[in-house]
Amino acid sequence: MHDLSDRRPNRFVTLNCAAIPRDLIESEIFGYVRGAFTGATDNRAGAAEQADRGTLFLDEIGEMDLLLQSKLLRFLQTGTFQRLGDTQTRKVNARIICATNRNPVAEISAGRFREDLYYRLHVLPVHLPPLRERRDDILPLAKAFLERYSHEERRGFRGFDADAESRVVSYAWPGNVRQLENTIRQIVVMNDGAAVTFDMLPMAIRDQSSRPNSIIDLSRERSRAAAPIRAFGSIEPLWAQERRIIEDALDAFDGNIAMAAAALEISPSTIYRKRQSWLARSG
Known part of the structure; x- marks a missing residue:
């Protein structure tokens, strides 16, 4: 999808939500500024910012916790975000592609996935057969x-x-x-x-x-x-x-x-x- 689109000249950024600790995934997506937390010695752009005018692929999105889901929903609706520890609002234009091996409807019923985020993402569903x-x-x-x-x-x-x-x-x-x-x-x-x-x-x-x-x-x-x-x-x-x-x-x-x-x-x-x-x- 990325290579066949007008976004091809820009970056295709991949983030595996299941492979990143929960307390670090927000900074991986949205970035951080120096001093935002212990070990943050410099400013760093997150995956969303790196994917500006390109594509951001969030793999295993079903593993994302509810608090971060609400922040992701706001980002999807407005295209704006703040780096962790920053007060400056940034705006990007990125295509968002998500994947999960879980049943989203079952996850919603179990209270592990936000229904509003599901319908915000459910624009062009692609089912990959086994x-x-x-x-x-x-x-x-x-x-x-x-x-x-x-x-x-x-x-x-x-x-x-x-x-x-x-x-x-x-x-x-x-x-x-x-x-x-x-x-x-x-x-x-x-x-x-x-x-x-x-x-x-x-x-x-x-x-x-x-x-x-x-x-x-x-x-x-x-x-x-x-x-x-x-x-x-x-x-x-x-x-x-x-x-x-x-x-x-x-x-x-x-x-x-x-x-x-x-x-x-x-x-x-x-x-x-x-x-x-x-x-x-x-x-």
Whole structure:
């Protein structure tokens, strides 16, 4: 949204409300002046001021306490604010984008989120479906995370072998993108090779019978023996590799050919045709 708008030449400022202590988040958003509190040795512009004529993204806004919510509401209504400890009113023009993994309506009912702030923010709501409902995004994300962390950890990974790729795409990812990112980072830290293999995946992801919301026990994963490093899977005929990938996808979707085909980005008729060819080979 920022890059495709007229605000692109200006800053895109991100603030994770869940990662900042509650007693510091106001100063992070609105800034402070020297002497405003212990340790404030200089004047500092907050995220709102830095995002002037740009975009301010407040992630996990559901974690913000009620008092700060009222100050944020006033800022949204007037575009003005004061740095912590200051008497000067400042005005900025920033686009505000917020995100939360909580149900805002439930948070309002529980008294943890201001109803007036919710409706002030609820101008253009965007619902991001869970990762399992947008499987086309899984592999590009996984490859991007693999490239990033391989570079950071100085590993030689260049991709996924067929078995690992099939399982990564078919897994439900109850923790969505964060779980996918953390899983790829764990794999990179604990292994090395030209390709991520099926044996390198955490047990909870390798085991198709595991519960979709099961938590990965990293201590158990670290204690298991390291998988032998191999190239891009065992050398076998292409039709055998295709068969394994398709059968894994069918198992992941309980035999639903249409869903398996969608996950594999092929037509259902391709699966029917392949299965007939396998029967001919076995016959």
